[in-house]
Amino acid sequence: SYIAEMTVRDEKGGMGKSSQVKFKTDIFTTRTERGLLINISIIKFDYNKADLKTEYKKLVKKVYNFLLQYPDYSIIIEGHSDSLGKAPENQVLSGKRADTVAGYLAELGMERNRIRVYGLGESLPSTELWKKLALNRRVSFILLKTAEDLNIYESFIKQLDLNKEVQMKGEPALLKKRKK
Helix, strand or coil: CEEECCEEECCCCCEEECCCEEECCCCEEEEECCEEEEECCCCECCCCCCCCCHHHHHHHHHHHHHHHCCCCCEEEEEECCCCCCCHHHHHHHHHHHHHHHHHHHHHHCCCHHHEEEEECCCCCCCCCEHHHHHHHCEEEEEEECCHHHHHHHHHHHHCCCCCCCCCCECCCHHHHHHHC
């Protein structure tokens, strides 16, 4: 479920807001600084694993069916990790997660030339809260239509420090020592 609220401005500069509307949808997209992000329920992975769980294959199939409707688009699959362990190892693991999902899309029939994968490690956490660390072990999907879309994405990614370790809020001191 999502909640939508619209902010509007009239020609004279007056501002207003719509009432909030709650709606359910499987997939929708939003424009982000790295491109057109497909919003879908989170596809999570177990700690230090890259196996796509059966329960998430249904969500990947929804992405596949969505892409069938838009043959002019290709997709980037971003793999992500939590902040446990070393950043370079997390970057490799996140790439394996993206590869796993790409492999399943190809298994469903998606042309491999429409799929790009990037392992972003712990560089783009969906949460910085220690108690919700598992939410960072995920994949994200970015739609591409033009070469310019890919340039925008790659420019954004170049700004990330994939080897920088991210500190989670409330992270136990014992873990901080273990990472060293």
